[in-house]
Amino acid sequence: MSLTPREPREPSADGGGRHGGGRRGGGPDGGPPRRRRRVLRWSATVLAVVILGTAGAGYLYYEHLNGNIRKGQRSSGDSKAKRTEPNAAGQTPLNILLIGSDSRNSDENVKLGGSKDSRGNPPLGDVQMLIHLSADRKSAAMVSIPRDTRVDIPKCTDPATGKTYPATNGIINESLARGGAGCTLATWENLTGVYIDHWMTIDFAGVVRMADAIGGVDVCVKQNVWDHPTASVPGGSGLKLTAGSHKVKGKQALQWLRTRHAWGSDLMRARAQHMYLNSMIRTLKNQNVFTDTGRLTDLAEAATKSLQVSEEIGTVKKLYDLGMELKSVPTDRITSVTMPNVTDPQNADHVVPDATNADKVWQMLRDDVPLDKNGKASGAKKKTGTSTPTKTPSVDPGSLGVQVQNATRTSTELPVGQRASAIAQVLAGKGFTRAAADTTATLSADKTVVQYPSADLEGDAQAVAKSLGIPLSAVKKSTAVSGVTVVVGADWRTGSAYPKQSSPKAGDLPSNSDAINGSDTKQCMDVYKVYQW
Structure with missing residues (x-):
């Protein structure tokens, strides 16, 4: 039976129609009024049951997805960063810290990440990347800090255990083990002066699930690559590809993101990760996932099972809204950079921020200056009436x-x-x-x-x-x-008058920031000769 009654007949030339054919009061099928009313009531009842049943299932599935999401405290450390002031339209930038954890505290992660001896150890934040959305949501930046960067880590309290960790000077990837993602967020805020609204973490298994749900991401190598153990350097991700472009997913996507030795350094690993994320964003933009129920369901399941997030964005709706905001940014307005850095004078295996150039990048983020030259600034610092008022001194x-x-x-x-x-x-x-x-x-x-x-x-x-x-x-x-x-401060090391500070311009990035535009499809990784085959 149809869920809705048939459409009424068009009037005939002799004045017939739904009352035509000589049948006074006839129904759409020519039947009596009582039968017509029964058909309408039955159709309406069936339709109501279908609608309510679908809505109920949708609500239950929505709650199921919400139940997948793991949440944590936004900040667990001492931080004094302040939000960027709104622009003239009342808009503010949005900053999200993405942390890739090397946790091996599950069978799946041990299998994917090796090193069974590390099981049970606090996870380290081996990938740390700030995603900055401009106030007008027309440009975005992805800024990485290498995992072996020596920084000041503030006093942090682990919200899960209540344990307090004193402030220290150490490697930034250790911050995750000193109070969770909230401590890493506070470390970033103190280093950069950028207020960070949210954090997200993902582990090895999560990367594999997300890569599979997306259907693969295109990457490129200039030479055959095999990231394997050598006589002098143990370990390796196991990535093995021939020269050229490849679509990687699942475990192979994780291998790409974890490869370090074959690229020559941890800094080059950050470049490979930027290439992957840029390619992933282009892939998602080209997919009609929002009209493909199966694909959308797969992505929703993978994302909610893979991500742990700060509690204020711990619902499907809020994560969806964040995704849509990022999706709205044109790829040629997305810029990936690595923090300008120099070799650590205390340890040649580590790096430290290149003070002048790194601070220029942080200032661009704080002032919401686009990292690309393909559009206009969103003017987050140009709201009228926000200049500092002058106060009268209290004494001579x-x-x-x-x-x-x-x-x-x-x-x-x-x-x-x-x-x-x-x-x-x-x-x-x-x-x-x-x-x-x-x-x-x-x-x-x-x-x-x-x-x-x-x-x-x-x-x-x-x-x-x-x-x-x-x-x-x-x-x-x-x-x-x-x-x-x-x-x-370090910006005034010489002279008796404070040096005039010039405001950075859009796209005016330091030469050692290794910038990549999101629309650049020709990026290809060089392979360190030892790992070519």
């Missing part, structure tokens, strides 16, 4: 006590000797005769700031900043100081 300059701290130390350079004393003398010459160097502080800061502890001293802090040429945007309230304090 000669009556104000000012502390000056030397924070010029970087990961690659020693602090400038007597720098705090030199700036204190500059302040004294400008009337702040009570300015003095704080010799007890051992600090490191990328940017110079003027801090004050309470609102009544804001005008005084602004007056100090003006006298040194420091912008008012660098005047910050802080409970870490007891009075007006100038923190001389």
Whole structure:
């Protein structure tokens, strides 16, 4: 039986139609009114059951997908990063930290990742990548920090166990084992000054599931590659491909993402990962997954089983919305880069941020400046009425006590000797005769700031900043100081006047950031000669 009654007949030339044919009050099939009403009631009942049944199944499946998602605390460490101010349209950038875990705490992950001896150990964050969506959602960036980068890791508390880990200076991939993904997020925020809205983690098994659900991703090598153990270097991902383009999925996709030796370094592994993700985004954009129920179901199952996310995005709807926002960005407006870095002077096997160039990338992210040159800036810092208002000082300059701290130390350079004393003398010459160097502080800061502890001293802090040429945007309230304090950062290692800071322009990336545009389909990995076959 049809679920809906047949359409009424068109009127005939003799005035017939649904009341035509000489049958007064006849139904659509010519039957009596009582029969017609029974047909309508039965059809409506069947249709209602089908609709309600489908909706019920859909709701149960939606709840099933939500039940797949594992969630965790957004931040578990000390961090002072602040959100970028909205643009004129009230829009703000969105930053998501993607972490690839080397966890081997399941049979599946041990099988895929080898090293059974590591089972039970806290996982390390071997892949760390910030996904930045511009405020207007017209451009995006993917920024990697190599796993062997030495950084300051803040004090973190593991939300699962309650264990507190003291602040330390170590390799960034260790942050995941010192309080979970929330500690890695706090480490990134302190290093970059970029506020990170969410995190996502994925393990070996998750990569395989996602690659299979997508149906494979195109990658390319310039020479035959086999990432296998050698007499001098153990391990290897097992990746084995002939020269040219290949569609990798499942375990082979994981091998591509984990390969390091065959590319020559961990830095080149980041490049291979960027190529993979760019290719994956192009693949998803070209697929009609939202009209293919089977494919959409496979992707939903794989994603919800594979990802662990920060709790504020722990529903299918929120993950779907995030995916749609990323999907809306044109591929030629997506830029992948690796943090500019130099060899760690303490350990040649590690790297540290290339202070000047790395900070330029972080500033572009903080100010929402596009990393590509293919569009206009979203203007996240250009909302009217957001300039810092000037406050009236509470006392004369000669009556104000000012502390000056030397924070010029970087990961690659020693602090400038007597720098705090030199700036204190500059302040004294400008009337702040009570300015003095704080010799007890051992600090490191990328940017110079003027801090004050309470609102009544804001005008005084602004007056100090003006006298040194420091912008008012660098005047910050802080409970870490007891009075007006100038923190001389690595951006002011020489000179008596604060150097003028030029704003970065769209696409003006440092040469050592290894930038790749998302629309570039000609990228192909070079294979280190030892691993060619």
